[in-house]
Each structure stands twice: as structure tokens, then as C-alpha cells.
Amino acid sequence: xxxxxxxxxxxxxxxxxxxxxxxxxxxxxxxxxxxxxxxxxxxxxxxxxxxxxxxxxxxxxxxxxxxxxxxxxxxxxxxxxxxxxxxxxxxxxxxxxxxxxxxxxxxxxxxxxxxxxxxxxxxxxxxxxxxxxxxxxxxxxxxxxxxxxxxxxxxxxxx
Amino acid sequence: xxxxxxxxxxxxxxxxxxxxxxxxxxxxxxxxxxxxxxxxxxxxxxxxxxxxxxxxxxxxxxxxxxxxxxxxxxxxxxxxxxxxxxxxxxxxxxxxxxxxxxxxxxxxxxxxxxxxxxxxxxxxxxxxxxxxxxxxxxxxxxxxxxxxxxxxxxxxxxxxxxxxxxxxxxxxxxxxxxxxxxxxxxxxxxxxxxxxxxxxxxxxxxxxxxxxxxxxxxxxxxxxxxxxxxxxxxxxxxxxxxxxxxxxxxxxxxxxxxxxxxxxxxxxxxxxxxxxxxxxxxxxxxxxxxxxxxxxxxxxxxxxxxxxxxxxxxxxxxxxxxxxxxxxxxxxxxxxxxxxxxxxxxxxxxxxxxxxxxxxxxxxxxxxxxxxxxxxxxxxxxxxxxxxxxxxxxxxxxxxxxxxxxxxxxxxxxxxxxxxxxxxxxxxxxxxxxxxxxxxxxxxxxxxxx
Numbered sequence: 374x375x376x377x378x379x380x381x382x383x384x385x386x387x388x389x390x391x392x393x394x395x396x397x398x399x400x401x402x403x404x405x406x407x408x409x410x411x412x413x414x415x416x417x418x419x420x421x422x423x424x425x426x427x428x429x430x431x432x433x434x435x436x437x438x439x440x441x442x443x444x445x446x447x448x449x450x451x452x453x454x455x456x457x458x459x460x461x462x463x464x465x466x467x468x469x470x471x472x473x474x475x476x477x478x479x480x481x482x483x484x485x486x487x488x489x490x491x492x493x494x495x496x497x498x499x500x501x502x503x504x505x506x507x508x509x510x511x512x513x514x515x516x517x518x519x520x521x522x523x524x525x526x527x528x529x530x531x532x
Numbered sequence: 533x534x535x536x537x538x539x540x541x542x543x544x545x546x547x548x549x550x551x552x553x554x555x556x557x558x559x560x561x562x563x564x565x566x567x568x569x570x571x572x573x574x575x576x577x578x579x580x581x582x583x584x585x586x587x588x589x590x591x592x593x594x595x596x597x598x599x600x601x602x603x604x605x606x607x608x609x610x611x612x613x614x615x616x617x618x619x620x621x622x623x624x625x626x627x628x629x630x631x632x633x634x635x636x637x638x639x640x641x642x643x644x645x646x647x648x649x650x651x652x653x654x655x656x657x658x659x660x661x662x663x664x665x666x667x668x669x670x671x672x673x674x675x676x677x678x679x680x681x682x683x684x685x686x687x688x689x690x691x692x693x694x695x696x697x698x699x700x701x702x703x704x705x706x707x708x709x710x711x712x713x714x715x716x717x718x719x720x721x722x723x724x725x726x727x728x729x730x731x732x733x734x735x736x737x738x739x740x741x742x743x744x745x746x747x748x749x750x751x752x753x754x755x756x757x758x759x760x761x762x763x764x765x766x767x768x769x770x771x772x773x774x775x776x777x778x779x780x781x782x783x784x785x786x787x788x789x790x791x792x793x794x795x796x797x798x799x800x801x802x803x804x805x806x807x808x809x810x811x812x813x814x815x816x817x818x819x820x821x822x823x824x825x826x827x828x829x830x831x832x833x834x835x836x837x838x839x840x841x842x843x844x845x846x847x848x849x850x851x852x853x854x855x856x857x858x859x860x861x862x863x864x865x866x867x868x869x870x871x872x873x874x875x876x877x878x879x880x881x882x883x884x885x886x887x888x889x890x891x892x893x894x895x896x897x898x899x900x901x902x903x904x905x906x907x908x909x910x911x912x913x914x915x916x917x918x919x920x921x922x923x924x925x926x927x928x929x930x931x932x933x934x935x936x937x938x939x940x941x942x943x944x945x946x947x948x949x950x951x952x953x954x955x956x957x958x959x960x961x962x963x964x965x966x967x968x969x970x971x972x973x974x975x976x977x978x979x980x981x982x
Contacts, residue, residue, distance in 0.1 A: 432625035466586070466613055495612035496619065516575075525613070 397500055398484065402452050403532040410452065416486065416500065419443055425483050429508040432519045433498070440485035440504045445477040445529070448484065452531040459532050462503060465495065465525040472503075472521050480513070481506050484526060498524035540727050547720040554713045561706050576630040577692050579621050580685045583640065586614040587674060587681060594671040597657070598664045604657040607667070611647070611654045618644050633691025639680045646673060760818050768811050775804045813945040817928060820952035827870040827956060831980050834865040834874075834906050835899055841878040842897060848883055853891035856882060861899040865906045868980040873953045880946045881910045881973050888914035888971070905959070905976045913970035917963070925963065926951045950975075 394415055401411040422443035430437050449460065458474035476482055485504045486492065493499020502524045507513045593610040596602035621627065621640045630637065650670055657667070778801045781789055789797065819825045842856050849856050867874075885895040889912045898909040917925060924930050929944040947961075954961045958978050965971035 433620060434624050435627075465609065466589070495609065496615040498616050498620070525616070 398448075398527060398529070400448050400452075400529045400531065403530065412448075412451070414448075416492075419484065419486050419501075422447055425481055427481065427483060427485075427504055427506050429504065429506055431504070431507050431522055433522065433524070437508060439489050440483065440487065440502070441490075442483045442486040442501070442504075445482045445484055445503070448529065449474075449477070449531050454531065461530045461532060462521070462523040462526055463528040463530075464523050465527050468523065470521055470523055476505070476518075476521070480510060495525060501526040540723075543723055543727075544720075547716060547723070551713065551716050551720070554709050554716065558706065558709055558713075561702055561709070575692065576621075576626040576633075576688050577685070579617070579626040580630075580681075580688045582617045583614070583621055583643070584678075584681045584685055586610070586617045587643070587677060590614045591671050591674050594667045594674070598667045598671070607657055608654060611651075615647055618647065629695075630688055630691070633688065633695070635684065635687045635691055637684065639677065639684050643677050643681070646677070650674075756818075760815065763811055763814060768808070771804060771807055771811070775801065775808065778804060810945075813949065816949050817945050817952070820949060820956070825873075825956070827873060829868050829870055831866055831868050832871055833863075834867050834869075834908070834977070835861050835863050837871065837874060838878060838897055838899055838908065841875055841882065845879055845882045845886070849886045849895065852886045852889060854886045854889045854893060854895055856886070856895045856897060859896045859898055861897065862901060865899055865901055866980040867906055867977050869957050869977060870953075874957075874977075877950050877953050877975060878908065878910075880950050881908075881975070884946060885910050885912035885914070885971075885973075888912060890914065901979065904979055906979055908975040908977075909972055910975075911970060911972040916967040916969050916971055917965040918967050922965070926961070 394417065396413040397416050398414040398419065399411060400414070419442065424441050425444050426439065426441040428437055428439045445460070454474055456474070460472045460474060460477070461469055462472055463469050472482075483504050485502045486500065488497065488499070488502075493502065503522050503526055505513050505518055505522065507518070590607070590610040590613075593602055593607045597604070597607050618640055621630075621637075650673060653666060653670060778797055780786060782794070782797055782801065838861055839858060842858055846856060882895065882897070889895055893913045896909075896911045898911070900907050900909070926947050928948045931944045951961050954975055954977070960976045961973065962976075963971055963973045
């Protein structure tokens with residue numbers, strides 16, 4: 374191992390630990406509803422929440438894969454939610470998708486923090502990936518729900 | 533039309549086969565359409581566009597970095613995003629679908645290789661001595677991919693469009709098949725109704741026909757029974773009077789009859805007697821064949837019946853100069869039968885045997901038992917029955933050799949009556965005969981249970 378590689382790995386270790394402590398996900402209420410509430414989660418915070426494990430397939434993996442992380446339902450718990458509530462999911466590159474609240478109430482949709490027990494890097498569509506239990510619910514296996522599997526998730530707004 | 537009815541099953545088989553074929557084809561179509569349905573907004577076009585877009589964004593970030601408007605972290609993030617998109621291109625449903633488009637995907641591999649190659653430089657950006665130069669050279673390297681990425685994206689778009697087109701034509705085919713199914717079912721129903729209509733028309737006609745036949749038969753039966761009663765009353769009654777009158781005259785009750793007249797009266801009497809027999813026979817046949825005869829079954833000894841009947845027929849036999857001999861009559865043969873009718877059978881056969889025997893010859897009567905049957909055998913030594921006539925012997929009004937009927941009196945009903953009675957007893961009548969050797973009739977009757 375040459376010096377450069379050692380330096381690189383040290384850099385990543387530092388980077389990794391900072392990532393762990395820094396905010397990875399923000400869940401925010403709608404400003405219009407007079408609910409300027411916003412919760413910031415670090416990776417540590419997310420790991421402390423109840424973890425749900427899903428083994429499922431989707432369009433973006435080659436075979437059944439195990440994902441784990443907190444339920445989206447739990448993340449929006451403190452917010453005022455009605456039947457019309459929509460969650461807007463934003464990715465690191467500003468990609469945005471709307472998700473009706475019904476999805477998370479009916480299904481165990483998680484913010485996956487781990488894939489096969491390991492954290493996911495940005496290169497692996499991480500660190501946070503919205504995952505639906507598609508294998509257990511075949512009705513979810515269509516393009517509408519596939520488009521809601523936001524990877525590199527950074528922000529959820531409850532509107 | 534009748535032919536159509538006859539081959540209707542063929543129509544149905546054809547229609548059912550057609551419908552079955554259409555359904556199978558629809559099933560196959562469904563699979564193809566399902567496969568085509570995988571073409572989603574998150575499909576290969578989307579994924580390929582993502583790669584292109586993130587590549588441009590990284591280039592933009594590198595330029596901004598060179599101008600001092602961005603930092604190393606932003607460049608690294610953009611680099612990671614591009615990395616994830618290129619990786620995604622080779623994973624999951626997008627990779628699976630794009631492989632069916634038959635497109636050269638080399639550019640993604642080359643881009644990935646390039647990313648691996650420049651990775652150390654990106655990671656170590658803040659430490660590079662000539663940062664501007666470095667980021668610009670990275671920009672140039674990545675920008676080289678712009679054209680080929682665009683080309684590949686467009687080809688993927690083209691492939692996807694073709695797939696959708698195939699999907700659309702499949703849908704049109706499904707529509708056509710559906711139409712065919714509808715028309716097929718319609719025609720089948722129409723045929724079904726048509727054939728049903730024809731069928732009911734036909735069966736109505738047939739039932740009308742059979743009704744008419746039944747009425748005809750009833751009318752015939754009524755006519756027959758009327759005829760029988762006419763025979764009974766209008767023929768037999770006057771005949772009885774004639775016979776009575778003749779008997780009185782013959783008994784000289786009307787004064788002494790001259791001898792000349794007596795001979796003529798004798799002829800009249802014999803012929804009246806013959807007529808009487810004929811009418812009785814006819815009435816008997818009618819009763820026997822219509823099954824209206826009631827039998828009075830009792831248990832009795834058949835051998836005694838034979839002896840009695842031989843005795844009573846003896847005088848009749850004398851007329852023909854024939855002698856009836858009881859030979860080998862087994863004693864105590866119990867049968868369950870109607871005594872009078874059985875006697876009718878025996879006398880009938882005996883008188884036949886006498887009639888057709890030559891003068892001076894003998895008629896032998898035998899009785900034996902085999903396992904469960906009593907067998908009466910009546911053997912004459914007459915002229916016999918030719919083989920060609922054997923089948924018709926028991927027919928009504930049939931007499932062997934038409935010339936015989938003039939020579940030998942008889943109605944031709946006797947054997948028919950015999951057969952009817954014996955069969956009603958569960959027995960059989962048969963005969964053995966050879967021309968010139970005589971005839972033997974056998975009556976077989978079931979023995980009475982011990």
C-alpha cells in the first residue's frame with residue numbers, strides 16, 4: 374500500500390465519521406400550514422429508530438435484496454397528516470417525486486439505510502433509499518411505484 | 533337440411549376448436565403484452581438519460597471548480613452520482629431490457645473504466661498542485677463521452693420506441709382476435725338456435741307422424757276386434773243353428789229322411805263342422821297372440837294326459853286308417869301347466885300326424901324326461917316336410933305344399949296355436965323331418981318343481 378492510498382483511506386475514514394454525525398435527512402412540514410417544523414436526522418439518529426427489514430426485489434436490483442431502515446410512517450409521525458397529505462421526496466441531485474401518504478400508511482415503506490447489512494455509499498444509490506415491500510405486494514410492481522423508489526434521498530416534505 | 537342436422541356435431545367441433553385456438557393465441561399475446569408493459573418511465577431510456585445528465589453535471593462542476601466557484605466536495609458528490617448512474621445502467625430491469633434492443637453499449641463500459649481511471653485525481657483534488665489544470669483535463673476527458681453517450685441514448689430511445697410499437701401492434705392483434713371471438717361466438721349461437729329450431733320442427737313433425745300411426749294402429753286394433761266379434765256372433769251363431777238343424781233332420785225328428793238326401797245332409801254336416809273348427813281356430817289364434825288367454829296352471833301328470841288324448845283321438849285316426857301307439861311313455865311326469873290347453877296341443881299334433889300319415893301306418897307317441905324338461909315326441913311316417921319349407925311350418929295359414937290343403941283338410945292355424953301355447957308355458961316346439969321318412973314333433977315343457 375503506497376502512501377497515496379493510505380492517505381485516501383484515512384480521508385474516507387474521516388469523511389465517513391463526519392457523515393455519520395452530520396445531517397443526512399431532513400423531514401419538514403409544509404410552511405403554508407403554519408407548521409414550520411423540521412426534523413434533522415443524522416445516520417446515528419436513523420439507526421436509533423425502530424428498524425424494519427425488507428427482502429424484496431425492484432427494477433433497480435438484479436435479484437431479491439435485503440434492505441433495512443426506519444419506516445417512513447414513523448418519520449412523519451409528529452406531523453399533521455390527512456388523507457390528502459402528500460410527501461415530496463427529494464434526492465441529492467434535486468430529483469423530486471410525490472408520494473401519497475396512503476402508501477406509507479398501507480405499506481411498510483422504509484428509508485433504507487442498509488443494504489445486505491451494509492451502509493450504502495452515494496455510488497451505491499445511498500446513503501438513503503426509499504424501499505417499498507414489492508415482493509410481498511405484487512400490485513406494487515409497476516412503473517408508478519418504481520418511480521417512487523427515490524435513491525440518494527435527502528429531504529422529505531409533508532404537505 | 534337433414535344433412536345439416538346430421539353433421540351438426542362437426543359444426544360445433546369446428547367452432548369450439550376455433551374459439552379454443554383464439555383463446556390460446558390471446559393467452560400468448562397476453563404474455564407478450566405483459567413483457568412490453570415493463571417499458572416504464574424508469575426504464576432504460578430514463579437510466580441512459582440520467583448517465584448523460586450526470587456526466588454533463590460533473591463536467592459543469594469541474595469547470596466551476598476551475599473557476600473557483602465550487603469546492604472539492606461538490607465535485608466528489610457529482611462524481612459519485614455519475615458513478616451510481618453508470619452502475620445502474622448495468623443493473624436491474626433497465627439492463628435486462630436494453631439487452632433486448634441489440635444496441636452497442638460499449639460506451640458505458642468505457643465511461644466506467646474512465647471513472648475508475650480518474651477516481652484518484654478526483655478524490656485528491658484539494659491536494660493537487662495544479663488544481664485548475666487538473667480539473668480542466670478531467671473535464672476534457674469526460675467531455676469526450678458526450679457524443680457517444682448521446683448517440684447511445686438515442687438508439688436506446690429508438691429501441692424502446694420499437695418495442696412500444698410492437699406492443700401496440702400486439703394490442704391491435706388482440707383487438708382483432710377479440711372481434712373474431714365475438715363473431716365466432718355469435719355465429720355459434722346463431723347456428724345453435726338454428727339447429728335447435730330445425731330440431732324442434734323436425735321432432736314436432738315426427739311426433740305428429742307417430743301420433744297418426746298410433747291412431748291408425750288403434751283403429752286397426754278396433755277393426756280387428758270388431759271383426760273377431762263379427763266372426764264370433766255373425767258366423768258361429770248361425771252355424772250352430774245350421775248344425776243343430778242338420779242334427780235334428782239326421783235324427784229323423786222331421787220325419788224319415790230319404791237315403792239320397794241323407795248323403796247330401798252328411799256332406800253339409802261335415803262342412804259345417806269344418807267351418808266351425810276354422811272359426812274356433814281363428815278365435816284361438818287371435819286370443820293367443822294378443823296374450824288375452826288366461827292359463828290355469830296346475831300340477832298334473834303328463835303321461836295320463838297323453839293316454840287320455842290318444843284315446844279321444846283314436847276315432848279321428850280311424851278315419852285316416854291310422855293307428856296311434858303309445859310307445860315309451862314315462863310314467864309320473866309332473867308338469868305345471870294348463871291341462872286343457874296342453875290337451876289342445878297334444879290333440880292338434882296327433883290329428884296333424886294322422887292327417888299326413890298314409891293309410892295303415894302308425895303314429896307313435898313318446899314321453900321322456902331330460903334334466904329339467906318333459907319331452908313329448910309325436911312321430912308319423914308320412915311324406916315329411918321338405919327342408920325348404922322348414923322355416924315356414926309355424927307360420928299362420930301355412931300348409932306344406934299348397935296341393936295338400938285340398939287333399940287334407942285344415943286351417944293352417946294349428947301349429948301356430950301349438951307354438952303359442954307351448955311358449956306361454958316356457959317350453960319349445962321343434963321337429964325333425966325328412967321327405968319320405970316322416971316327421972317327429974317334439975314338445976319340451978319345464979318339469980314342475982319337485
